[in-house]
Amino acid sequence: MGEIIEAEFAERTATDPMVPELFRIDRLKRETEDTFTLELVPVNQDVKISFLPGQFNMLYVFGVGEVAISISGNPALTSHLEHTTRRVGVVTKAMGLLKVGDTIGVRGPFGNHWPVAEEDGRDFVVVAGGIGLAPLRPVLYHLMAQRERYRNIVLLYGARSPEEILYKRELERWRGKFDLEVQVTVDRGSSGWRGNVGVVTPLVARAPFNPSNTVALICGPEIMMRFAAMELQKRGVPPERTFLSMERNMKCALGYCGHCQYGPTFVCKDGPVFRLDRIASIFGKGEI
Amino acid sequence: MVQSVESVIKKHPFFAEMPEKHLEFIAGCAKNVAFPELHAIFHEGDPANEFYFIREGLVAVELVIPHRGATTIQTVSEGEILGWSWASPPYRWHFGARTLQRTRALLFDAKCLRTKCDYDHDLGYELLSRFMGVISARLDATRLQLLDIYGRDN
Numbered sequence: 001m002g003e004i005i006e007a008e009f010a011e012r013t014a015t016d017p018m019v020p021e022l023f024r025i026d027r028l029k030r031e032t033e034d035t036f037t038l039e040l041v042p043v044n045q046d047v048k049i050s051f052l053p054g055q056f057n058m059l060y061v062f063g064v065g066e067v068a069i070s071i072s073g074n075p076a077l078t079s080h081l082e083h084t085t086r087r088v089g090v091v092t093k094a095m096g097l098l099k100v101g102d103t104i105g106v107r108g109p110f111g112n113h114w115p116v117a118e119e120d121g122r123d124f125v126v127v128a129g130g131i132g133l134a135p136l137r138p139v140l141y142h143l144m145a146q147r148e149r150y151r152n153i154v155l156l157y158g159a160r161s162p163e164e165i166l167y168k169r170e171l172e173r174w175r176g177k178f179d180l181e182v183q184v185t186v187d188r189g190s191s192g193w194r195g196n197v198g199v200v201t202p203l204v205a206r207a208p209f210n211p212s213n214t215v216a217l218i219c220g221p222e223i224m225m226r227f228a229a230m231e232l233q234k235r236g237v238p239p240e241r242t243f244l245s246m247e248r249n250m251k252c253a254l255g256y257c258g259h260c261q262y263g264p265t266f267v268c269k270d271g272p273v274f275r276l277d278r279i280a281s282i283f284g285k286g287e288i
Numbered sequence: 289m290v291q292s293v294e295s296v297i298k299k300h301p302f303f304a305e306m307p308e309k310h311l312e313f314i315a316g317c318a319k320n321v322a323f324p325e326l327h328a329i330f331h332e333g334d335p336a337n338e339f340y341f342i343r344e345g346l347v348a349v350e351l352v353i354p355h356r357g358a359t360t361i362q363t364v365s366e367g368e369i370l371g372w373s374w375a376s377p378p379y380r381w382h383f384g385a386r387t388l389q390r391t392r393a394l395l396f397d398a399k400c401l402r403t404k405c406d407y408d409h410d411l412g413y414e415l416l417s418r419f420m421g422v423i424s425a426r427l428d429a430t431r432l433q434l435l436d437i438y439g440r441d442n
Contacts, residue, residue, distance in 0.1 A: 130438030160438040187433050189348075189360040194388050197348065198362040199432040202425065206367045221437040227428065 017254055020060045020105030021047055026080055028100055032164045035131060036096055037072065037084040043103065049078045052113035053138035054245060054273045058253050059083060059095065060105030067091040068250035068268070070135035071109060076145055081106065084134040084166065110253040111272050114139045114217055115243060116146075123152040123209040125237070127228045129200055129220025133157055133166045135245050135272075136219050140174070147179055154181040154207045158200025158224070161186050162193045181208055200224065204231035211236035219245040226284045229276055239277035246271050246279075263288050293318045293394060300341060302369060302418055310411050313404065317397040322390070329370075329385040336373035336381045337399040342366055345391025350384045362429070363388065369422050374398035 027039035042049065051057075051071050060066040067089065073082025087096040098104065116124075116139055124143055128136050143153050155174065159165045165184060175182040183203050185196035196203070201224065216232045218225045225244050232242055248260035248267040255269035263282040265271065282288045294315040297303050303311060321340075323329060329340070332352060340347075347370055348360040361383060364370045370393070373381045379402075405412035 158438070160436070164438065185363075187436070187438065191357070193360070194346075196346070196363045196365065197360045199429045199437075201432070202429055206365070223432065223435065224437050227432060 017107060017110075018252070020058070020066075020107045022103050023081065023106045025098055025100050025102050025104065028098070031084060031166050034088070034096075035084060035086045035164075035166065037082055038095070038098075038104070039073075040081040040083065040104065040106065041079070042106075049081055051075055051081075051109040051138075053116060053142050054113040054135060055109035055111050056135070056250075056253075056272060057081065057083065057106050057108030058110070058250075059091075060107070061091050061094045061098070062103070062105065064094040065091045066105070066107075066251075067095075068110075068253060070245070070272075072134040072137045074141040075138045076141065084131065084137075086131050107253060110268055112270070114245075114273055115215065116142050119215045120149045121213070122150060122241075123154070123214040124150055125152075125154045125156065125204070125207060125209045125214055125216045125232070127156045127200060127204065127216065127218045127220070127225075127232075129158045129224040129228075130160065130164070131166065132218075132220030132224075132245070136217060137167065137170075139217060144174070144177075144180065151213065152181065152209045153179070154209050155183070156200050156203040156207060157182070157184045158203075158220070159184070159186050161188045162190050162195075183207065199227070201227040201231045204228060204235060214241065216242045217245075218243070222247075222284075229283075239280060240275060242276040243273050244276060244279075244283075245273050293320065296343070296394060297341075300367070302341070302422070306414050306418075307410075310414055313411065314396065314401065314415075317400045318394045319397075320392070321395045322392045323387045325387055325390050327387045327391075329387065330381050332381055332384040334381050336371065336379050337397070339369060339371035339374055339396050339398050341394040341396070342368050342370055343392045343394065345393075346388040347391055348386050348388050350386055352384065358384065358386070362426070362433075369419075371398075372419050372423060374402065375416065375419055 022043040023040035024043055025038055026041045029037040031037055053075055056068050056070045058066050059069050069083045069085050072084040085092050087093045126136050174180050185198055185200055189197040214237050216237050218228045229242055246267050248262055250268045251257045251259040253268045255266040260267040297315050342364055344366055347364045349362050350358040350360055353359050
């Protein structure tokens, strides 16, 4: 009887996107004071890991709740999943208390993805703010892995302070490459900081890319994305080649519950990546 | 390749579409300067009789806070304008400026420009409307900084 139930459960898990899959925390990395990255491996070794840059998973801390978190790892690696998050709500605070070896429920991947496959020969400008770098990290891995397919690649990243810069070692490594421009700025410099101070959006004006042949990807607080989009438009990047990752209160991740409604769309199934011209009439509207 | 001051000015978006006669005059008030790393370009409270167009490098705009020392408010880098205290009385720097990297710039004699603008209002309008753009962009950036948009509540 027990075997039959287990078999039924396994079948449901494989076909029902509402049923979480068990994953074990394989590694836990503290990124900043309140931000951490989980490396997750499936308990069931038959589970295949596959996702596209920009997609998200629903992570379930048992007994506490479920929360949507972008996938922040390398899409070419199928051995594990990576999720970077900040301890900010009930679920993520509980998640921050988990240890290596603990299990967590995972549903996904959900949502659409950053448009990279169909943009050969373009310049890419990636504008990230705060923890908004996490959903853009997979796309950076992809762009680097397929470097010969693209022209200039520019990463503009703004953080609150030097201590709150995500993926510091990786940024340093990327900056050291001669085929990627990385510019980092912080809102508040500390005494040892010798880099840019100020918001990320003015960096757009002087970044090395050809606006008429550029795809822009933006992720961060919505106000930052609005100003970044304005700067990109000033430079001449058309809205149909400007993409943003939106965030709303995602619950079911399948467009059933309506919690993440954004105008006529649901962020979970129609997004989270939106083309600027397609949301121009509602983007930045306080009522939406 | 060495570029003349005039050709550098003409290429910069700040001076785009400015009438030739004004450009010539402005170029006459400019000279190339270079500063080593960690050089104080100007100090808070000193007379503000110039402004700079940064050609290369990075400059920290600073405010000295008691018990904390010099605190960087923002940085200004290649292609950007540094300083507008010259444009309004009492013509003293509201902030200090210090290089964070070796920096090359064009220095504009603002005292000379200010005097000229008093007589040539067309030049005054052309110049100050461009500075309005710089000031407005800096104000937007400062407002975003004040919002602490990457903080826990955002």
